[in-house]
Amino acid sequence: xxxxxxxxxxxxxxxxxxxxxxxxxxxxxxxxxxxxxxxxxxxxxxxxxxxxxxxxxxxxxxxxxxxxxxxxxxx
Numbered sequence: 001x002x003x004x005x006x007x008x009x010x011x012x013x014x015x016x017x018x019x020x021x022x023x024x025x026x027x028x029x030x031x032x033x034x035x036x037x038x039x040x041x042x043x044x045x046x047x048x049x050x051x052x053x054x055x056x057x058x059x060x061x062x063x064x065x066x067x068x069x070x071x072x073x074x075x
Contacts, residue, residue, distance in 0.1 A: 002048075002069045005041045009065065010058070017056075025058045033075065038067065049075040 012019070016034045017027045032052045039045050041064060050056070054073030059066045 002067075002071050002074070004038055004046065004067045005061070005064050006038055006067060007041055007064050008039060010036065010038070010067075020055070027056045027058070029054045029056075029073075051075055 012027050016030055018030060020026050020028045029050045029052055033049060034054070035047055035049045036056070037045065037047050048069070050069070051073050055070065057068040059068075
């Protein structure tokens with residue numbers, strides 16, 4: 001299970017992602033090779049590339065966002 005914390009809210013392209021849940025917030029990819037670039041709370045940048053059907057969870061936690069995904073969903 002992948003886990004990162006960021007201070008930045010992320011927008012998800014409607015052509016690449018569907019929001020499938022509001023509580024918790026969960027997005028799912030519509031196609032292969034969808035990428036996200038994330039800067040964590042220590043300012044380290046990550047580029048994640050997801051397979052089709054991959055899910056990505058986002059929780060708001062005291063001034064930051066906790067991001068969770070299944071490592072098997074990463075290319």
